[in-house]
Amino acid sequence: MSKDYWTTIIKPSKGYINVNLYELVKYRDLIYLFIKRDFVTFYKQTILGPIWYILQPLLNTIVFTIIFGRLAQIPTDNLPPFLFYMAGNIIWGYFAFCINSTSTTFVKNADIFGKVYFPRITVPISNVIIGLLQFSLQLIFFLCFYIYFVINGLSVNINYSLIFLPFILLHTAIIALGFGLLLSSLTSKYRDLTFVLGFGIQLWMFATPVVYPLSIIPENYVIFSILNPMTSVVESFKFIFFGESSIKLIHIFISVSISISIFFVGLITFYKTEKTFLDTV
Amino acid sequence: MSTAIKIEKLYKEYKLGVIGRGTLYRDLQSWWALRKGKEDPNSLIGSSNSNKIKNHLALKEINLEIEEGQVLGIIGSNGAGKSTLLKILSRVTSPTKGQILLKGRVASLLEVGTGFHPELTGRENIFLNGAINGLSKLEIQNKFDQIVEFAGVKKFLDTPVKRYSSGMHVRLGFAVAAHLDPDILIVDEVLAVGDADFQKKAINKIKEVSSDQKRTVIFVSHNMNSIQKLCDRVIVLSNGTIIKDDTAKNSINFYIGKGSKSERNYGAVKFDNDKRPGGKIVKLLSICTKKENNAECSQFNIDEEINIIVNFQVLLPGYNVCCSLGFNYYNNKNLNKNGSFYVLDDYIKNKWDEENNFKVGNFKTELKIPANLLNEGIYGITVDIFLPPSNLDSSFQVRTRDIIYFDIIDNYKPDSSRGNYPYDWQLGDDGFMIRPMLEVKTSEIINNETDI
Numbered sequence: 259m260s261k262d263y264w265t266t267i268i269k270p271s272k273g274y275i276n277v278n279l280y281e282l283v284k285y286r287d288l289i290y291l292f293i294k295r296d297f298v299t300f301y302k303q304t305i306l307g308p309i310w311y312i313l314q315p316l317l318n319t320i321v322f323t324i325i326f327g328r329l330a331q332i333p334t335d336n337l338p339p340f341l342f343y344m345a346g347n348i349i350w351g352y353f354a355f356c357i358n359s360t361s362t363t364f365v366k367n368a369d370i371f372g373k374v375y376f377p378r379i380t381v382p383i384s385n386v387i388i389g390l391l392q393f394s395l396q397l398i399f400f401l402c403f404y405i406y407f408v409i410n411g412l413s414v415n416i417n418y419s420l421i422f423l424p425f426i427l428l429h430t431a432i433i434a435l436g437f438g439l440l441l442s443s444l445t446s447k448y449r450d451l452t453f454v455l456g457f458g459i460q461l462w463m464f465a466t467p468v469v470y471p472l473s474i475i476p477e478n479y480v481i482f483s484i485l486n487p488m489t490s491v492v493e494s495f496k497f498i499f500f501g502e503s504s505i506k507l508i509h510i511f512i513s514v515s516i517s518i519s520i521f522f523v524g525l526i527t528f529y530k531t532e533k534t535f536l537d538t539v
Numbered sequence: 540m541s542t543a544i545k546i547e548k549l550y551k552e553y554k555l556g557v558i559g560r561g562t563l564y565r566d567l568q569s570w571w572a573l574r575k576g577k578e579d580p581n582s583l584i585g586s587s588n589s590n591k592i593k594n595h596l597a598l599k600e601i602n603l604e605i606e607e608g609q610v611l612g613i614i615g616s617n618g619a620g621k622s623t624l625l626k627i628l629s630r631v632t633s634p635t636k637g638q639i640l641l642k643g644r645v646a647s648l649l650e651v652g653t654g655f656h657p658e659l660t661g662r663e664n665i666f667l668n669g670a671i672n673g674l675s676k677l678e679i680q681n682k683f684d685q686i687v688e689f690a691g692v693k694k695f696l697d698t699p700v701k702r703y704s705s706g707m708h709v710r711l712g713f714a715v716a717a718h719l720d721p722d723i724l725i726v727d728e729v730l731a732v733g734d735a736d737f738q739k740k741a742i743n744k745i746k747e748v749s750s751d752q753k754r755t756v757i758f759v760s761h762n763m764n765s766i767q768k769l770c771d772r773v774i775v776l777s778n779g780t781i782i783k784d785d786t787a788k789n790s791i792n793f794y795i796g797k798g799s800k801s802e803r804n805y806g807a808v809k810f811d812n813d814k815r816p817g818g819k820i821v822k823l824l825s826i827c828t829k830k831e832n833n834a835e836c837s838q839f840n841i842d843e844e845i846n847i848i849v850n851f852q853v854l855l856p857g858y859n860v861c862c863s864l865g866f867n868y869y870n871n872k873n874l875n876k877n878g879s880f881y882v883l884d885d886y887i888k889n890k891w892d893e894e895n896n897f898k899v900g901n902f903k904t905e906l907k908i909p910a911n912l913l914n915e916g917i918y919g920i921t922v923d924i925f926l927p928p929s930n931l932d933s934s935f936q937v938r939t940r941d942i943i944y945f946d947i948i949d950n951y952k953p954d955s956s957r958g959n960y961p962y963d964w965q966l967g968d969d970g971f972m973i974r975p976m977l978e979v980k981t982s983e984i985i986n987n988e989t990d991i
Contacts, residue, residue: 263642264545264640264641264642265641265642265643265644266630266639266640266641266642266645267638267639267640267641268627268628268630268633268634268638268639268640268641269633269634269638270633270634270635270636270637270638284673284675285670285673287670287674287675287676288670288671288673290670290676291666291667291670292667294663295656295659295663295667298658298659299656299658299659302658303658370671371631372626372631373631373647374629374631374647374671374672375629375630375631375645375647376671376672376673533632533633534632534633536626536631536632537553537632
């Protein structure tokens with residue numbers, strides 16, 4: 259009897275990636291339903307409902323504008339602080355959402371993962387897409403302010419680089435997935451990492467040029483900032499809208515290669531954990 | 540017939556004892572201590588060889604082939620490896636060694652309603668649950684009406700599932716799973732929930748899936764009745780190995796007899812607060828078997844009286860309660876079940892439709908089995924408590940099976956029904972459940988005048 263006769267072979271876990279793309283395509287409806295479920299249930303039994311999606315970055319931006327703009331007077335590359343912080347906020351918000359939700363994949367879904375098989379990677383994928391949807395709403399909101407400021411005399415150097423927006427978002431997703439998948443394996447074993455995570459992401463944000471521009475970092479130290487792949491994401495995001503950033507192309511290449519390496523490390527760990535995590539939770 | 544599932548030399552190993560310390564800090568602490576040659580501060584106190592991780596083999600070299608369209612039952616006591624096997628089959632966890640070859644799609648019903656989101660409506664959850672089990676939207680759409688009809692939740696389709704009763708929850712979950720059209724269906728103990736009607740419906744559905752659609756079904760249950768009704772073939776697992784692979788009847792007999800002897804309850808069983816069998820109205824507290832002199836006992840001579848005392852608790856007022864005691868007899872030769880009987884308590888003396896409400900509180904049911912009635916062998920006692928005037932099957936609150944056992948031993952006393960007959964009383968393979976003291980006389984017929 260040939261091996262082809264069998265449709266599934268269950269074997270001990272090996273440490274290689276077996277991303278079964280065909281299977282993922284088969285489960286595309288599941289991804290869609292996960293997205294729908296999480297997007298809809300997010301605002302069930304809340305007063306403001308979907309308004310929360312845009313209220314969050316708005317409040318953050320206001321706080322940042324007051325604290326970092328007015329009180330600390332951190333330069334913003336000659337841009338209106340409100341727009342500057344809002345741009346940083348929504349792109350960081352997208353990243354933070356993706357990494358947060360991805361890193362708790364196993365812990366949050368232990369119950370259902372323990373009962374039924376489906377490609378576990380569908381959960382992080384749907385999380386990233388939900389993040390993207392939220393981001394799109396926030397982007398529209400941001401564009402409203404952007405247009406308002408432009409009408410009121412803000413001169414921006416808007417150009418062809420806007421077409422790179424999807425790549426920036428993809429890059430963000432890869433970083434978030436890379437770290438998130440890696441962390442999800444760790445949080446499945448060490449629960450306390452989930453607490454550390456919230457704090458860690460906060461710190462990470464301050465290590466990234468979100469509330470300050472890259473240009474205020476002394477020349478000699480820029481390379482350290484570039485090792486943080488989110489630096490290039492945030493800076494290039496600001497660049498495509500304001501035409502104003504000190505990031506260089508070589509920086510982006512470095513950061514993309516770091517991100518892709520982390521992504522694969524994360525993916526390998528995730529697939530390894532997927533097969534045995536039930537024994538450790 | 541071709542093979543649908545082939546399990547080859549399957550092992551599953553779990554690490555026992557310290558499985559990671561749960562926090563990174565403690566892991567580092569242990570690692571540091573071991574490096575310095577000190578004792579692990581996180582090991583269990585008193586375990587001298589704490590450095591060695593002890594492993595537990597949940598499954599040991601399982602080899603099994605299951606034909607297409609076969610309904611395979613798996614029975615075994617808790618911890619025998621049933622669930623581990625199912626989890627590996629449904630790809631929830633992976634084996635340590637060996638492999639399983641499968642043909643076709645597997646749907647597992649390890650717990651109904653898994654993945655139901657409380658905030659979503661019944662309709663949305665049907666789609667979600669179907670998708671989790673690998674169906675496309677279109678496939679679910681085609682099955683939608685059947686699922687709704689089977690579950691009987693048509694009126695509540697647009698209500699969030701969190702407002703469903705637990706029965707509706709289970710019905711909906713089962714309905715989705717049963718309509719998944721898998722090539723291999725894995726069912727674990729789901730029929731334990733739901734009322735009698737639903738159980739019947741579910742069993743019929745599983746039967747239909749296997750016989751009409753030629754699907755392979757693997758069914759795990761502690762309910763020997765459902766196993767008997769459903770399965771063509773039953774394997775008995777014990778300590779991770781298959782100890783019996785036979786027809787349903789033979790395997791069940793083997794299991795309730797020999798297989799689980801060490802785990803049988805004898806003498807007295809008292810249930811902890813949270814483990815009391817029963818429903819919302821009546822819960823079983825304890826049961827014991829005693830001698831005439833009130834001493835707890837599990838082994839009776841054939842000429843001794845057997846006292847059985849059942850304590851139960853009524854939690855809600857306004858119900859009639861009747862306790863039924865059933866006895867399953869296993870002969871002591873091959874431990875096959877050779878008969879059973881049951882008795883009802885004195886409630887039956889009341890007029891059947893009379894209101895006779897019980898108070899909230901604890902109650903005691905006592906039964907005396909006279910000496911020299913039951914034959915030698917092993918008896919399992921089944922306690923069922925139900926709510927008259929309904930019948931037992933539709934209103935039981937407590938339903939147990941062979942919750943406690945007692946043995947009857949033939950002590951070869953001449954004043955028993957044996958008299959001075961010196962030989963074995965059980966002839967052949969069958970057992971004889973009763974050995975009553977009856978007057979049997981033989982005398983010489985005088986003058987050839989027969990009475991007949």
